Amino acid sequence: MVNSEVSIPHIEPQNGQSTAGIRRSAPWWRSAAIYQIYPRSYADGNGDGIGDIAGIRARLPHLRELGVDAVWISPWYPSPMADGGYDVADYRDIDPLFGTLAEAEALIDEAHELDIRVIIDIVPNHCSDQHPLFRAALEAGPGAPERELFWFRPGRGTAGELPPNNWTSAFGGPGWRRVTEPDGTPGEWYFHRFAPGQPDFNWDHPDVRAEFETTLRFWLDRGVDGFRIDVADCLVKDPALPEYVDGGPVPWADQDGVHEIYRQWRAVLDAYDHEPVFVGEVWTPDPVRFARYLRPDELHTAFNFPFLQSPWDESALRKVIDSTLAEHAPVGATPTWVLSNHDTTRHVTRYGRADTSYALDGRRVHGASADLELGTRRARAAALLTMALPGCVYVYQGDELGLWEVEDIPHELREDPTYQQSGGEDLGRDGCRVPLPWGDEAPDAKAWLPRPAAWAELSVREQAADPDSMLSFYRRALALRREQTALREGEFTWLPSAPGVLAFRRGPGVTCLVNLSDAPVPLPDFDELLLSSGPLAEGVLPADTAVWLR
Template sequence: MPLSRTDDSRTGWLQNAAVYQIYPRSFADGNGDGIGDLAGVRSRLPYLADLGIDAVWFSPWYTSPMADGGYDVADYRDIDPVFGTLAEAEKLIEEAHALGLRIIIDLVPNHCSSRHPWFAQALAAGPGSPERARFHFRRGRGRRGELPPTDWPSHFGGPAWSRVADGEWYLHLFAPEQPDFNWDHPEVRAEFEDVLRFWLDRGIDGFRIDVADHLAKYPGLPEVSHYPARNGDDVPWADQDGVHDIYRAWRGIADSYEGERVFVGEIWLGDTERFCAYLRPDELHTAFNFPFLGAAWDADALRTVIDRTFADHAPVGAIPTWVLSNHDVIRHVTRYGRADTRHSWAPVTEGVPVDLALGTRRARAAALLTLALPGCTYLYQGEELGLAEVEDIPADLLQDPRWPRSGFTDRGRDGCRVPLPWAGERAPFGFSPVGATVPPWLPQPVAWAGFTAQAQQGDPGSVLELYRAALALRRSELSPSGDEFCWLSAPVGMLAFTRGPGFTCLVNLGAGPVALPDHAEVLLVSGALTDTGRLPADTAAWLRTT
């Protein structure tokens, strides 16, 4: 069935945008210390503009002790010195805008760093103090309070509570260095509204909201066994009704600024109705499409999640999003090269068999599928180079807190965060300036010599040139079609759809080659057609049909 939107006034620039995620530590190192920074990003802005994206999303660049890669924020109004300065960030925003690129930054409102001034004040003030009321401090269980207040688990492993010197415990749904804010406190709400204005005043075009469904907790922080759950996935620390008042207030702030300033939510929810509530016209503009990211490489599975995405978003007039990888998940080249192609939160371990040639073919086809769908698409840095997960990082170099918190059983997310290869035959592959003596903060594989942007430049068979061609065609051929979309009849194992008159996308997820339908021109293919002009397995094609 054709897709239609209920409220065209909400689409704006994000409707068909391609947004490129930068993980600052790993994008480009401008000063030679082995860590990516804003100077490195500024030097590569022309590359991003030439790639054909519309906006850049930055993972946290704030002042941070880096206990969790910057998601432990000590100062929301400044740039960490390892990345540069606030003045440099302002210059970057200006330069990006001059190139036609918008800037989205990560906002981390659920928790801060244990070195945030407010938390330091809370520790110094003691039990029952106003300073502690900004967080979740509680007495412990047991005769002497020696047990955590609840059995809530941390997402990084172990308990979600840590004890301080005076005997109280504080809540941290992630690492102990990341205490959760108490969003029932008016000072917390006022603080973040001011933080929004601080960055909006500097020209930021939007915010990606980290764990957007976690801010409000169920009153009293009950044990899970005592919590009146609404469904089997419901927990007292996520998706509480009170979170929507927060986002309505934020939306009012964003809408008061000129231009369309947007919010993108990181929301992992299985309940469709509750997920859609975040996308109502007076709340968030979009949310990440994690069911699509996690779907198996299977025609039925992908069609089901695409249909569900349209069905979920249509009632509230929201923009669908499409994403294959990010800084938290195994790169999809690797995932698609395994027997089980679904995303999983199971502990990341070594030794799972992978066929990277197969994974790359599928990833190329998945890129054309994703970029052909109506809505906003997100690219994770390095996917345009065809990078796979780095799964052999020495244990003593792993930095993700999931590694120690899991008792050294989950290798965590470092494998998708390895610094990018830009040029040259050996590490640091142009990530750091010529002559730099400090190695990149995570080691780059020797094999990446063939994956650098320089090596792929101008090679029509490279992943980089495939992305450039697809993004250019997306803008010229697909953007004018808006949200038009219609499935076509197709053989088993095939996906076929149109985006308005004259454009057809085909994706062959079956076992053998298939004939192309009648067409006027092959616009782009993810891999070579057979000698007889058929579309091979694990290959996608864009056709002009009129």
């Protein structure tokens, strides 16, 4: 195997670009470990079975001891909860389900006191159908300027009874819903890429742009350290509303006009001196077009979904790592590495299946058998892999406990609109959103989604007392990652390795080996074992095991 080196160069601003906010030392987010909090399921502070801000504040010491640099908090805004809070009714307040704005401000301050930065979700593609702007559009009627802020169109057919085109919802079914006009008659249709309760904004309208720039400043003024941008590539649509042809261009995503929006947003962030960051949820499969979102005057980072989707296979993972570094290097962007999130099957389950890859086209459907012992062993090895790669790493709540996908939730308790809109064909995302087990809950405490009884052994209290637990392992790994400069800033170099093994060096000091084969392989000579994901045999690296060596 030929050695190769990949580094991320510093990119100077292009002619005409602002230099505001550009720093010569590496910004904090270049190598950060960021922990995702799904607030409804993280920690319950008032005993009602639903996670809240009080619970997050009470569990900040857990995050500090875990060793993360920042948290990303999924939406906490007022919402009817048609899509778990991603249907926002007010972008500048807190839902009473979670607490108050004053509590959110206190959380930001308390996190900062523990050297933990706070990134919050922003949902710009769509809002709730209860948002004042959409309610005003409904009440104003056809042709009113209020409707120009959304995608209202007359229907086709002799009486407008057919939707304007064939665009669909990502959750299943049609992407258009017909409204009843103020006079009680069937009227126009509006586009919703997701649930019907989530009308899409028309980002060609200047009032929409002004509304969101105000929202950015509202939260930046309160000290937030950045924004995770929901479906960041979908804001701009083809205004001609062409029919979608399977396999052809997607007219509701990755339109060129979206980049002007992010250049405007970046100018807002760069006016603040505490190094706030953008991370985009960008599912664009074209690597060249993906990199455009990461140019120096647009988003700082974007999620690396090909890595999350990759099977547990040496050649597939190496290909993804190589392509990721190659995509990011020309624009000087920082890669991200993530194994799970609130939308995807937990990787302990995925890695225990015969097919270890992940896709959005039905791979969420439960029922495939999973060897959870095997999945856990691979999850530990995958954690060392992600933490050794150059860039920033994300930990989804519960990853540090080794939680698996809960697949036996009673149908009547499922809330994900994917389940509802697919007619039950796709059981949705509730299985990765089951509340965490802390181990100190009241005996009669009930969570909004039921926890498996077996999770009692995976609680934070139980694992904190076990030096061999997943939690203890994550704490050691994140501490080493912070201590070892090579793991944060060192050059990346592939090393010769046996078939089925990933081997690379970070800087002059740390080597990472991951055995993805089904047989032990010899370990190279080394001076010190920094950490292993599982027990080592004499002189060999067992299957599905990773090590950091000096």
